Amino acid sequence: MSGKITAGGPITLHRNDLPDGLDLGKRVAVDTETMGLNPHRDRLCLVQLSSGDGTAHLVQIIPDAPGGKPADCPNLKKLLSDPSVEKLMHFGRFDVAVLQHTFGITVAPVICTKIAARLVCTFTDRHGLAALCREMLGVEISKQQQSSDWGAPELTPEQLAYAASDVLYLHALWDKLEALLVRENRRELAQACYDFLPTRARLDLLGYEDPDIFSHRSA
Template sequence: MSRASAVFHLHDGDLPDDLDLGPVVAIDTETMGLNPHRDRLCLVQLSAGDGEAHLVQIRPVSLGGRYADCPNLKALLTDDSVTKLMHFARFDVAILQHALDITVAPVICTKIAARLVRTFTERHGLAQLCRELLGVELAKHQQTSDWGQATLTPEQQSYAASDVLHLHALWEKLEALLIREGRRDLAQACYDFLPARARLDLLGYEEPDIFSHRA
């Protein structure tokens, strides 16, 4: 799917009341930076894997919004019957848990899957995986744009949508590899730990590593 053909819907502050995205929802976030304590959550992207993306713009009061008042989005993120499919879920889970004061679960992470089965390479970025496993090119030129502005450009919206539109197909490929290599259960154990790993990150336990033997 090309960027030009992407179908996306921009929502102000929350998902619509009647939206059903099914049992597995691809999710990504855009933020003002990579420090969850300092940098605010600006956008949450979601897709049911049907070629459409829903973009929820999260705006603080200073930009005419109500930052954490998004009950439908929170309900989806905390629904234990809905699997949240992400790439580098460790960060997305942390920023969502910190910004919205929730626990995000259950979660699947395609980056963890790639690291478990593609040990012949150190390149596990989303664009690289989509290129090699799906034959899809993702342009990343909007990655470092200003996501905090009150009005997002069409280019930003299209870029944000593309980051969730291919996650279902990518997970299908990676799950098959996990099963082939006998590591599907190990991957699941990692996924189950992600909400706690995010809480540890938010508490500052990236370093020291509490699992390390060193004093």
Template structure:
């Protein structure tokens, strides 16, 4: 689907040939749950920050789709070190993408990590909260727990999925300014560069038993 009203473009299995999303791309995912080994990847949302959202839907082969093995354009973008991937709670999204697409991501920025480094006066660092506080944008989370595995997503699901990437560029602009102001931009970058490895540790089962934690 693609209409001027909602600026949402739905693609099955991969991004279209020749699509240029620029050097900073906002990315999010929708899955069947929060366990990458159990809960399959259903949707990848992308935006260049221009009000357009591109949604790549993955439909398993047994449901008549192409599965995860035929998305060269999406994989190329995710592995392109010259393209910055802008995410919120990148730790989860990176783990899911690496697990299902068999790739290693790089050049990542996480607005949740940025918020936790500079928004220390609150324990609220969700995307909806930050968008309201910093951008004055109200985001509905009503579709968050809906069935993303359906081959036929509703208009409400598509609008919800798109909203998770449409405002990340503006949010990052605010948070990066705060990181620089507080002298923590370099520290944030160190955290971002560790994210692909952190995701691999999560996939190995070290998400709860953290190897950095002290154990007697």
């Protein structure tokens, strides 16, 4: 099943893949919605993308049967694994892990605004997307739909608006954070973290999230 639904304003919902020929540029904001926080147990339901132009493309991932395999999504996989396209995320560690687990690809290169915020916004412990958008962009993002049922066959307009909001502001947020990284001489350090994210995600999928192999904790 394929096709698209325009969900009011700048949001377009696609079912099971991006359309042929869609060009989202060389830096694409990406987010995911899943049934939970365990990629092995909780399936990927939605992938949100934005080129930073104020529009969002949402790809609903529909399994071939209840509990079955997800759609193959060749166009989406090509974009996510394209080495010439930067994938801009917030908490990329999770998104990269669930995308790599679902599609069997390496998601790279990646930029993560949460890592950037933690590197340079050390004057606060508020590094969530909503808090950063409020404080750095003056934009309010509602998190009301965060815990809703993303596996529903038909997503509500409220779910679509929430999902889109997670990618619509990432380009502007990254511009602010990158300037701070440069100012504090941590841009190169941030890049090293981003380059490691696909490997960090693979470690998480193999079960090395807890205990973390980088932790000094011993039995």
